[in-house]
Amino acid sequence: GAVVSQHPSWVICKSGTSVKIECRSLDFQATTMFWYRQFPKQSLMLMATSNEGSKATYEQGVEKDKFLINHASLTLSTLTVTSAHPEDSSFYICSALVTFGSSQPQHFGDGTRLSIL
């Protein structure tokens, strides 16, 4: 159980385009989802916390207008990288939390590798 699916697995696009990444909880409802970014040879950095039906909470230094997050249902959150540029190239990973306020762990998707040319 507790499977999180991310789509697409990898994407290559031209500078200036917008890219949408989907994160789905397949066998559970996730009130909270998280978006991380990971650069090569570095650890995961939290970008934002996404709660179903409300605005996302962004970490310091993350541009909310650049990284649009929508969590419209209990099984789907999306991250849109708007007007992407080469410096946005990274590995984007989402995770989902089964129950808010419990000790249950977050479960992660397999990530999306984004390359901006």
Place this chain on the structure above:
Amino acid sequence: DAKTTQPTSMDCAEGRAANLPCNHSTISGNEYVYWYRQIHSQGPQYIIHGLKNNETNEMASLIITEDRKSSTLILPHATLRDTAVYYCIVRERNTGFQKLVFGTGTRLLVSP
């Protein structure tokens, strides 16, 4: 900032037990210890978590010291597929701060 410190890297022979230490000397009473691992180019995989008692599941055992200032993740019979970066993370339970803060982790290399 991460609240844990781990060795940068460790080696283990295939079939032997891998013991990965983690120091979390500033842990507070309502914080759990979580272990995840990340195999190259994949998302982190949950392994185990605990509060103060030792825990065991099908993947690993977690030993937490009595003062809770450190813990050890034990992979009883390491295989080549256990080669990964292992992250030890502390996280509060009953607050709004559900986020995980990843440190640099321990790169475990299992060799034949």
